[in-house]
Amino acid sequence: MTANQKIYFYPVWLRIWHGLNAIGILTLIFSGISMQSSIESANLLSFKSVINLHNIAGILVTLSYFLYFTGNLVTPNGKFYIIKPKGFLKRPIQQAIYYAWGMFHGMKAPYPISEKRKFNPLQKYAYVLVMYMAVPVVIITGFALLFPEIIIDQVYAFSGVFVTAVFHSTMGFFISIFLMVHLYIASIGKSPLENFKSIFNGWHEVH
Amino acid sequence: MNNRFIRLFFLLVLGTFLHANAQSYQNAQHHQCLKCHSNQTYSFFNSVKGKDEKRMMNPYFILDTVALSAAVHKPFDCTDCHSSEYGTYPHQSNLKLEPLSTCLDCHGGDASFASYHFERIDEEFRKSIHFQVSGENFNCSKCHSQHTYFATARTSNNVLDIVDYSNKMCLSCHNDMKKYKMVSGHENPKLVQVHDWLPNQELHFKNVRCIECHTEVLDSLKVSHNILPKSKALRKCVECHSADSRLKASLYKYQNLQKRSEDGSITMVLANESYVIGSHQIPHLKIASILIFFLTLIGIIIHSSFRIFKKK
Numbered sequence: 001m002t003a004n005q006k007i008y009f010y011p012v013w014l015r016i017w018h019g020l021n022a023i024g025i026l027t028l029i030f031s032g033i034s035m036q037s038s039i040e041s042a043n044l045l046s047f048k049s050v051i052n053l054h055n056i057a058g059i060l061v062t063l064s065y066f067l068y069f070t071g072n073l074v075t076p077n078g079k080f081y082i083i084k085p086k087g088f089l090k091r092p093i094q095q096a097i098y099y100a101w102g103m104f105h106g107m108k109a110p111y112p113i114s115e116k117r118k119f120n121p122l123q124k125y126a127y128v129l130v131m132y133m134a135v136p137v138v139i140i141t142g143f144a145l146l147f148p149e150i151i152i153d154q155v156y157a158f159s160g161v162f163v164t165a166v167f168h169s170t171m172g173f174f175i176s177i178f179l180m181v182h183l184y185i186a187s188i189g190k191s192p193l194e195n196f197k198s199i200f201n202g203w204h205e206v207h
Numbered sequence: 208m209n210n211r212f213i214r215l216f217f218l219l220v221l222g223t224f225l226h227a228n229a230q231s232y233q234n235a236q237h238h239q240c241l242k243c244h245s246n247q248t249y250s251f252f253n254s255v256k257g258k259d260e261k262r263m264m265n266p267y268f269i270l271d272t273v274a275l276s277a278a279v280h281k282p283f284d285c286t287d288c289h290s291s292e293y294g295t296y297p298h299q300s301n302l303k304l305e306p307l308s309t310c311l312d313c314h315g316g317d318a319s320f321a322s323y324h325f326e327r328i329d330e331e332f333r334k335s336i337h338f339q340v341s342g343e344n345f346n347c348s349k350c351h352s353q354h355t356y357f358a359t360a361r362t363s364n365n366v367l368d369i370v371d372y373s374n375k376m377c378l379s380c381h382n383d384m385k386k387y388k389m390v391s392g393h394e395n396p397k398l399v400q401v402h403d404w405l406p407n408q409e410l411h412f413k414n415v416r417c418i419e420c421h422t423e424v425l426d427s428l429k430v431s432h433n434i435l436p437k438s439k440a441l442r443k444c445v446e447c448h449s450a451d452s453r454l455k456a457s458l459y460k461y462q463n464l465q466k467r468s469e470d471g472s473i474t475m476v477l478a479n480e481s482y483v484i485g486s487h488q489i490p491h492l493k494i495a496s497i498l499i500f501f502l503t504l505i506g507i508i509i510h511s512s513f514r515i516f517k518k519k
Binding site: 051170 | 489
């Protein structure tokens with residue numbers, strides 16, 4: 001039996017970003033659902049407080065996104081997000097097959113984590129979609145809704161504010177779904193809590 | 208045959224007469240009243256001094272002839288509402304003290320106006336803060352100028368026009384120190400300060416009418432005339448920003464009715480929902496999001512059951 005190898009995958013800046021982002025996104029999801037459903041949860045928070053909370057959390061997530069974006073530009077962490085054209089569809093499909101069938105039938109992980117490969121292909125695709133598409137869209141539309149004077153009045157037959165709000169909440173919804181899957185997949189490891197420990201202490205154990 | 212000819216002749220004469228009246232507002236210089244009441248000055252013979260004099264016209268007595276010739280009352284002549292004695296010039300000073308005809312003198316109890324419920328409007332108005340504070344001195348014309356009124360809400364296709372026209376009625380006093388003080392006796396509160404609690408104040412003022420929050424909305428009346436006191440005005444965001452928005456019962460009541468009758472286009476009805484936050488107000492997106500959420504949840508439950516079962 002070989003000794004477990006430990007890789008320092010999560011440097012301090014990344015853990016700070018991830019922590020701020022997690023608090024911010026969770027607050028945004030709960031306050032967002034509350035606002036969208038127009039539930040005046042008077043027992044918890046008033047509608048106006050929910051709006052303020054959503055705005056503050058939105059600014060927190062924006063700031064932490066700048067940290068993430070800059071960190072990935074100036075540190076080697078950014079290279080883990082590069083998708084290569086080779087096996088563009090084949091690789092994530094293989095990983096999906098492993099999750100759905102292979103892992104229950106003794107198959108070895110097709111893309112095991114190593115110092116060169118922090119994310120498996122499916123994980124990488126999901127992170128790129130969320131962090132480089134959904135989150136920027138949510139931030140841009142969110143700031144537009146914070147200053148609705150800047151939004152175009154009319155987009156064809158629709159009000160500009162309406163279109164922006166729909167984009168904002170649709171992307172917000174996809175981020176929520178990502179979070180559900182992200183939390184669940186994170187529990188797949190040697191023990192369900194192993195990956196959660198890693199994001200706190202920075203070390204990932206490779207078995 | 209002869210009878211038909213007489214009737215036709217009568218109709219032609221009547222048509223010419225009505226046309227001439229409408230025209231006369233457009234040609235102010237040829238209208239007996241407007242040749243003075245559309246000008247900054249007027250001249251008269253001062254019999255005490257025994258000479259002609261030129262004076263400044265009271266600005267409130269100068270009429271907007273463009274608005275007048277487009278207004279609902281354009282078929283009527285001035286003396287239909289004002290005393291016929293105004294036909295003599297200079298006017299007798301005691302004419303000012305005579306009561307004017309009221310709106311209900313014509314509009315009340317007339318079957319042709321029944322659908323507008325003028326009597327109900329009067330009942331509602333009597334409950335309003337305007338009547339409570341100023342009593343009979345506050346009449347319809349304080350908001351609805353009989354000279355320039357036209358039915359924007361029922362005729363315009365553009366919500367912003369309806370909002371603008373309606374809000375100008377309120378602002379003509381509430382944003383005008385002199386007029387406000389004349390009616391109320393005290394200075395007008397600064398609207399921007401009073402509404403500083405309202406988020407995106409400028410957009411709200413542009414997109415919704417004052418009466419949306421400041422009246423009691425009634426299904427039985429197109430526009431509620433019970434203007435509420437400040438303390439009872441609406442302050443809850445969700446009253447409008449929800450699927451069951453009160454705007455549907457007030458402002459968008461017109462817009463929806465018109466768009467549906469014009470082209471029945473669903474996109475127009477959808478576009479009207481822009482005051483509601485989020486994608487959940489689009490039924491298809493709402494269903495899709497609920498489906499995606501539950502499918503994800505079921506997927507996770509099935510997968511984790513396999514993991515427990517297979518001890519992975």
